Amino acid sequence: MSVIILTELEEGQIKKTSLEAIYYGSKVAEMIGVEAVSLAIGEAEAGDLGVAGAYGANSVMHAGGQELKDANIVAYADILTAAATQVGAKVIVTPKSSLADAVVARTAGALKAGVAGNVTDLPDLSNGFEVTRSVFTGKAFAKTSLSSDVKILAIKKNAITPVTTDATATVSEFTAPVSDIAGKAKVTDTMKATGTVSLPEADLVVSGGRGLKGPEHWQPLLDLADALGATTACSKPVSDLDWRPHHEHVGQTGVKIAPNLYIACGISGAIQHLAGVNSSKVIVVINTDPEAPFFKAADYGIVGDAFEVLPKLTAAVKALK
Known part of the structure; x- marks a missing residue:
């Protein structure tokens, strides 16, 4: 028996959210006395996958091949189901992501598994199997008991802080048959933002709203983001007005x-x-209106003109570097 951890890849590297999931899964494995196995799907080199060992994985099962480089949800779910069955996994851990959510839905159906999403802490095994989950867009926590034979836990980003070692996991190739329907689901095109870390993976984000008055005034924000090494984002009205690309829109929708x-x-x-950003560890708000609702959710607030504040922040960041 093992705990199996679905491990997402990007350009051949394990995503940060998956490293957090691997660490979480390794701790659950310790609690129940089994091994932690990372299941990596997609193109990657064995040396790049071995880093999973530093986060607690005992081994890595790698389902590779050109046909899996794009996120075919049906194929991914078939592979996860087969891997979990092969190692006798009673607990499956995944990062909380749009890809994992879709894969988990099919896997849970196939294995008749109970699912808990946005998990923020290790399970309580004192009276069954209970996990703490973030609910209502981070405004509250729920205690959820899972009584199914197989349990799937999706780990909220940044909820777990991994402690790494210098260990390296052994990597073995894994092949599994996929259903005929997988061949009917094809990724025909993929468009990715270039030059920055994707928003779901970003640790630093600088975002702008209508207060910046137009796309031609965005440079001070871009300068700060560049100085910080941050990813840029925007509010919904900004993307609706086509001031910024729609993939930068953060929020409930x-x-x-x-x-x-x-x-x-x-x-x-x-x-x-707020519903899309209130899980941020630290929120800094810059606004000319001292009554702006955002200040109530902010850890730090600056009442001032962004066009005056941003260049000063950029200069300060560069000076520190």
């Missing part, structure tokens, strides 16, 4: 993020926006 630092410039803080 956009990308939900949980960076270590979120800097909001010229964003009032409507509840729909």
